[in-house]
Amino acid sequence: MNAHPAVHNGVGAVNPAAETRLGCRIQKRFAGQQNFAVDVAFEAAAGFTILFGASGAGKTTLLDCVAGLTRPxxxxxxIGDRAVFDSSSGVNLPVxxxxxxxxxxxxxxxxxxxAEQNVSYGLNHLRSDARRQRTTAMLQAFRIAHLSGRNVRDISGGERQRVALARTLVTDPxxxxxxxPLAALDSPTKSHIIDDLQQWNRTQGIPILYVTHSRDEVFALGESVIVLEAGRILRQGTPHEVMTAPLQETVAQLAGFENIFDAVVEAVSPDRGTMTCRLSGDGGSTSIETPLVRGGVGTAFRVGIRAGDILLATALPRALSARNIIPGRIVSLDQRDVMISARVQCAVEMExxxxxxxxxxxxxxxxxEVWLVIKTHSCHLMQRAT
Amino acid sequence: MAIDWQTFWLTLQLAFAVSVLLLLLGLPIAYWIAFSSWRWKFLVQAIVALPLVLPPTVLGFYVLVALGPRSPLGRWSISLTGHTLAFTFSGLVIGSVIYSLPFAVQPFAASFAGVDRKLIAASATLGASSVRTFFRVIAPLSVPGLVTGAALSFAHTMGEFGVVLMVGGNIPGVTRTVSIDIYDRVQAADYAGANQTALALLILCFVLLMIVYGFHRKASVLNSVQ
Structure with a gap:
């Protein structure tokens, strides 16, 4: 039916046309949605590019446009030098x-x-023996050969995930x-699948756009991250660049800062590379030392501190390198999985x-009564969201 | 007078022919209704649903006119066969197909529209044409709706009266269906014969609907496993 013009190499073979790039410039409005439009331009090299953002940021719309399910x-x-959509020349390849x-x-x-019928579905252009051979190889590569005769309704979530990946990858996209695709899985299953996927792409060298709102996945997979908000690209770079020093508060919230407070600069020490900021909250105010950023005394910032970056002591610690030691009182202790989330009231309430x-x-x-210990560089300053 | 089994045989033949034709004709119409985004689609939906509300005599009258010697269809039929389609079995089939169209198209379209759009999208991203997607994904997942549509048009044709009377008349072995036969018997005060025939038709239609709903129960049990 569909003769695929692409070269079909066997599973595991090296793709000679490695390093395909995706070039993407999309504008898309939706009827009846005045305040939402997707307007992005980016390039994605071979390997993982993470699309990161809250729900409603336009991630799925972006994927649908690239796949051809939605017309920009x-x-x-x-994709490489092959235009699949071009509004200026009227190109719009069918899905x-x-x-x-x-x-x-x-x-x-x-x-x-x-499972087997699902995986072989996209190989309709092949003769039946070649089709069976490739399907079997793919089922083996994704460790689901033992499930081939099972109906996909009767297998576990992780197995279904593997079938879905195998079904797509067998067509050599x-x-x-x-x-x-991994949102519903527990983390060991997830990391096994990610390993298999990375293994597969080492031989394929194609761009992979990976949508997630999980911070862990960003660091686990990302060579490159694009942060989307309200249909626009907010930031773009390596996970480290994008996720560790956010400039915009929205990025900070996405990047998992459990603690975000108002802060005003009290004193600046350019020679030490630090400054002192006053945190104010319901319980009064307290001073903390933060890294130096641009902005003089009196400048208002927001300061973000990850809950995992704060130490907790039951006696006043001495002879410590950390510069911020703040007294407080535990107001709640909640067990989450194998972790405890404590809320501590000092000038502000910290998680x-x-x-x-x-x-x-x-x-x-x-x-x-406890003391909170926070390193200077665990305090991330950012501009207030406008 | 006992049951006239010839009328039953003729009615079954008619119902079978109508169901098969409606499967062929109804599938593309239903597909279009389910997936088209044309803004005037509601007009087509209204036309398809018209036989649901129209008196069969009105529909039968227009079909009769359309098949008659003055219409293009009638002239074409005369040039081909020497007579018009009115008062023939073929004419009856045409009238019945139109009359039962919504009974086939609506369940078909509803089941097509009920297929998860992501499955259709997935099929396309795997390189499948829309024809292949229809036969491998949409149709297999719509089997309960297809069975319902075919069975309803079969049962509906079994029991029709007005259209048959207008288009077919009452020719034994050609256009005399069970319902016409019953009407005839009542007119002739043969209440016993009318009763027997009516009861036989009632049982037949009940059994047919029982099969349809039984099938649905089985299908819904299967689907709930998902």
């Missing part, structure tokens, strides 16, 4: 001709087929779109994460 109003989408693999958030496995063992050995309980 304007722009150009090119089936784009050779873009797409793994949907709900996987969209065909419920009336077995020139670009892979993954819409939070602190600690282990179960730490809680037990320090005999922490609500009402206990």
């Amino acid at each position: 109003d304007d722009g150009r989408i090119a 089936a001709d784009r050779h873009v693999g797409y793994v949907f958030q709900n996987l969209a496995l065909f419920p009336h087929m077995t 020139q670009l892979l779109l993954l819409d939070e 602190v994460h600690l282990t179960l063992a730490a809680r037990d050995s320090l005999q922490l309980e609500v009402g206990r």
Whole structure:
């Protein structure tokens, strides 16, 4: 039916056309949605590019435009030197001709087929023996050969995920779109699948757009991160660049700062590379030392501190390199999974994460007087969201 | 007078022919209704639903006129066969197909529209044409709706009266269906014969609907496993 013009190499073979790039410039408005439009331009090299953002940021719309399921109003989408959409020259390849693999958030496995039938679905252009051979190789590469005859309704979530990936990858896509495909999985299953996926792409060298709102996945996978908000690219760079020193508060919230407070600069020490800021909250105010950023005395910032970066002491610590030691009182202790989230009231209320063992050995309980220990460089200054 | 089994045989033939034709004709119409984003689609939907509300005599009258010697269809039929389609079995089939169209198209379209759009999108991203997507994904997942549509048009044709009377008349072995037969018997005060025939038709239609709903139950049990 569909003769794929692309060269089909066997699973594991080295793709000679490695290092395909995706060039993408998209503008898309939606009827009836005045205040939302997607307007992005970016390039993605071979390997993982993470699309990071809250729900409603336009991540899925972006993927749908690249796959051809949604037609952009304007722009150009090119995979390597092959334009699949170009509003200026009227190019708009149908979905089936784009050779873009797409793994949907709900996987969209065909419920009336077995795992093997799902995986071989996209190989209709091959003769039946070649088709069987490639399907078997792919099932083995993704460790699901033992499931081939099972209906996809009767297998576990992680197995369904593997079937969905295998079904897409067996077609040798020139670009892979993954819409939070691992969101529903526990972390060991997730990291195994990610390993297999990275292994596979070492031989394929295609761009992979990976949508997630999980910070852990950004660091685990990302060579490059694009942060989307309200349909626009907010930041772009390596995970370290984008995630560790946010400039915009929205990025900070996404990047997992549990503690974000108002702060005003009290004193600046350019020679030391630090400054002192006053944090104000319901419980009064306190001074903290932060890294130096541009802005003189009196400048208002927001300061973000990760709950995992705060130490908790039951006696006043001495002879410590950390510059911020703040007294407070525990107001709540909640167990989350294998972690304790403590809320400590000082001038402001801070969230602190600690282990179960730490809680037990320090005999922490609500009402206990404690000291919060925060390194200068754990305090991230950012501009207020406008 | 006992049951005239010839009328039953003729009615079954008619219902079977109508169901098969409606499968062929109804599938593309239903597909279009389910997936088109044309802004005037509602007009087509209204036209398809018209036989649901129109008196069968009105529909039958227009079909009769359309098949008659003055219409292009009638003239074409005369040039081909020497007579018009009115008062023939073929004419009856045409009238019945139109009359039962919504009973086939609406369940078809509803089941097509119920197929997860992501499955259709997934099929396309895997390189499948829309024809392949239809036969491999949409149709297999719409089987309960297809069975319902076919069975409803079968049952509906079994029981029709007005259109048959207008288009077919009452020719034994050609256009005399069960419902016409019952009407005839009542007119002739043969209440016993009318009763037997009516009861036989009632049982037949009940069994048919029982099969449809039984099938649905099985299908819904299967789907709930998902």
